[in-house]
Amino acid sequence: MDVKDAFDKRDERLGELLGHLRTPAPPSTLEARLRMTFRECRARRVAPARAWALIGLAGVVVLAAAGVLYVARVSTPRMAGGASKPIVTPLSLEGFEPVLRPKLARLKDGERP
Amino acid sequence: MGEPWSGSTDEQLLEATASGEEEAFVEIYRRYHERVYRFAYHMTGFAAAAEDVTHTSFASLLKSPRRFRPGRAGLGTYLCAAARNQNLKRLRQARHEVLYAKPAADARAEDPLQSLLAEELAHAVRDAVLRLAPLHREVVILFELEGLDLASVAEIVGADVGTVKVRLHRARMKLRQWLESYVTSGARATSFDRRR
Numbered sequence: 001m002d003v004k005d006a007f008d009k010r011d012e013r014l015g016e017l018l019g020h021l022r023t024p025a026p027p028s029t030l031e032a033r034l035r036m037t038f039r040e041c042r043a044r045r046v047a048p049a050r051a052w053a054l055i056g057l058a059g060v061v062v063l064a065a066a067g068v069l070y071v072a073r074v075s076t077p078r079m080a081g082g083a084s085k086p087i088v089t090p091l092s093l094e095g096f097e098p099v100l101r102p103k104l105a106r107l108k109d110g111e112r113p
Numbered sequence: 114m115g116e117p118w119s120g121s122t123d124e125q126l127l128e129a130t131a132s133g134e135e136e137a138f139v140e141i142y143r144r145y146h147e148r149v150y151r152f153a154y155h156m157t158g159f160a161a162a163a164e165d166v167t168h169t170s171f172a173s174l175l176k177s178p179r180r181f182r183p184g185r186a187g188l189g190t191y192l193c194a195a196a197r198n199q200n201l202k203r204l205r206q207a208r209h210e211v212l213y214a215k216p217a218a219d220a221r222a223e224d225p226l227q228s229l230l231a232e233e234l235a236h237a238v239r240d241a242v243l244r245l246a247p248l249h250r251e252v253v254i255l256f257e258l259e260g261l262d263l264a265s266v267a268e269i270v271g272a273d274v275g276t277v278k279v280r281l282h283r284a285r286m287k288l289r290q291w292l293e294s295y296v297t298s299g300a301r302a303t304s305f306d307r308r309r
Binding site: 010011014015017018019020021022023024026027029030031033034035037038039041042045 | 143150151154167172238253289
């Protein structure tokens with residue numbers, strides 16, 4: 001047997017002796033322990049996902065509420081007949097008269113802005 | 114009805130495990146636990162420590178599944194490597210090795226003399242293996258006892274094949290020296306083995 005074989009091949013006599021090593025059977029509780037660990041890991045993995053989903057949902061709700069408020073308080077209602085919003089130019093106050101006319105009148109009367 | 118995952122490949126089992134299938138993970142455990150436990154037991158010398166090492170090795174698949182790269186080595190090899198690392202960590206923490214717990218008597222042996230001889234031989238081999246340095250012990254167990262090839266052993270112990278060969282050679286020399294009487298009187302061990 002050359003040197004390479006001595007390294008690469010199994011030592012039959014030694015392997016036979018090592019075969020006398022006894023190994024007790026793995027305890028039956030080990031599988032149960034691992035099942036518990038699996039469930040804990042799964043729960044830990046799911047919890048952050050749920051938290052992010054909740055945060056995302058809350059964000060969507062806040063944005064939707066902000067949108068509704070914006071539409072209700074800031075934007076101008078559509079004109080009757082479905083026309084687009086009035087374009088405010090210095091020459092046209094169409095649609096804003098109820099608000100602006102009294103103000104302009106008061107300004108003309110000498111009220112300071 | 115057979116086990117639902119018994120025909121699946123390791124990769125399929127890992128994917129199913131990652132998506133939360135408990136039975137797929139248990140199938141991985143059933144495939145490899147004996148090899149990992151046996152290796153851990155002969156490395157630690159103690160059943161409770163082997164149980165902990167085996168548990169942590171399988172749990173590592175759950176806690177950091179990306180560490181296992183299928184193209185690099187098989188799942189069994191990866192789990193043995195995890196067991197090896199756990200054992201080294203345990204040794205560093207303990208700073209001493211735990212002696213073998215006395216294993217239960219072999220129930221198969223009926224003749225008291227035969228039982229005694231088998232016990233003596235098992236004890237001598239166990240002591241000799243435990244006397245080896247951990248780096249030598251692991252290559253002997255993996256190559257001679259578990260029957261892994263040199264490349265797999267090298268993958269598990271994180272060394273190149275040449276280093277494994279050198280460690281194996283030194284370990285064999287020491288074992289032959291310590292078990293000289295059993296190595297030379299080979300018939301003694303095999304005779305009562307055959308009679309069993």
